[in-house]
Amino acid sequence: MRPITFWGLCVAGGAVILAVACSAPQQTAAPAAAKPAETAAAEFRTTATIKDIMDSVVDPSADYMWESVATIVTKKGTEERRPRTDMEWKEVRRRAIAMIEGTNLLIMDGRLVAKPGEKSENPGIELGPEEIKAVIDADRASFIKFAHGLHDAGVKALAAIDKKDADALSDAGETIDEACEQCHLKYWYPLNTPDVLKKGSVRKTS
Numbered sequence: 396m397r398p399i400t401f402w403g404l405c406v407a408g409g410a411v412i413l414a415v416a417c418s419a420p421q422q423t424a425a426p427a428a429a430k431p432a433e434t435a436a437a438e439f440r441t442t443a444t445i446k447d448i449m450d451s452v453v454d455p456s457a458d459y460m461w462e463s464v465a466t467i468v469t470k471k472g473t474e475e476r477r478p479r480t481d482m483e484w485k486e487v488r489r490r491a492i493a494m495i496e497g498t499n500l501l502i503m504d505g506r507l508v509a510k511p512g513e514k515s516e517n518p519g520i521e522l523g524p525e526e527i528k529a530v531i532d533a534d535r536a537s538f539i540k541f542a543h544g545l546h547d548a549g550v551k552a553l554a555a556i557d558k559k560d561a562d563a564l565s566d567a568g569e570t571i572d573e574a575c576e577q578c579h580l581k582y583w584y585p586l587n588t589p590d591v592l593k594k595g596s597v598r599k600t601s
C-alpha cells in the first residue's frame with residue numbers, strides 16, 4: 396500500500412516534488428555504503444613518498460628540535476643551546492607542528508614507500524621499498540600505531556614549547572628519538588628479518 400500512496404502524492408504534486416520526495420524513503424531504506432578508503436584516495440593527492448616525507452618533513456623538523464636544546468661541549472667550554480627569544484620559540488614550534496602533522500602524511504592511503512625502482516641505499520641492512528611495503532601491508536594497524544607514537548611524542552614537545560620549557564623539550568626529544576627508532580627497527584632496518592619476509596613471498600634474490 397505505502398509505495399502506491401507515495402506515487403500518488405508525487406504525481407499529484409508535480410515532477411519536482413516527485414524527484415525530491417520520492418527519492419527520500421529509498422535513501423533511508425538503503426543508505427549508500429561509505430567506502431573510506433576510496434574516498435581518501437580520491438581526496439588526497441599523494442605526490443611524495445614515505446622516503447620523501449622523512450627527508451623533507453620529519454627528519455629536518457626533528458633535527459631542528461633536537462639541535463635547539465643540545466649541549467655542545469668544545470675546548471672553549473660548554474654551550475647550553477636552547478630557544479631564548481620569542482622568535483626562537485616560534486621557530487621551534489613551527490618545526491614541531493610540521494613533524495606532528497607529518498605523521499598523518501605517512502599513513503595516508505595511496506602513499507608509496509619510495510619511487511618505483513628505487514633501491515635500498517644499504518642492501519642487506521636496510522629493507523628495499525617493496526619489502527618495506529610488504530611489511531606495512533601485512534599489518535597496517537601497527538604502522539599507524541608507530542606513526543601515532545611519533546605524533547604523540549611531538550605533542551609532548553609542543554606542550555613543552557608552549558610553556559617555553561627547554562628541559563621538558565629536551566625530554567620530549569628523547570621520546571621522539573625512541574619513536575623514530577621503533578618504527579625504523581620494524582620497517583627500515585630490522586635486526587631480524589620480519590616473519591612476513593621469511594615466508595619467501597616477497598624477498599628478492601638480487
Ligand code: HEC
Nearest residue numbers: 446449450454457508509524541542545574575578582583
Ligand atoms: C611510522 C614509521 C616511521 C617513523 C615514526 C619514522 N620513520 Fe623514518 N622512515 C620510515 C621508513 C619506512 C623509512 C624507509 C623509507 C625508504 O627508505 O624507502 C624511513 C626512512 C627515514 C630516513 C631516510 C630517508 C631517505 O631519504 O632515505 C630518515 C632520515 C628518517 N627516516 C628519519 C626519521 C626520523 C628522524 C624520525 C623521527 C623523528 C622518523 N624517521 C620516524 C618510517 C618511519
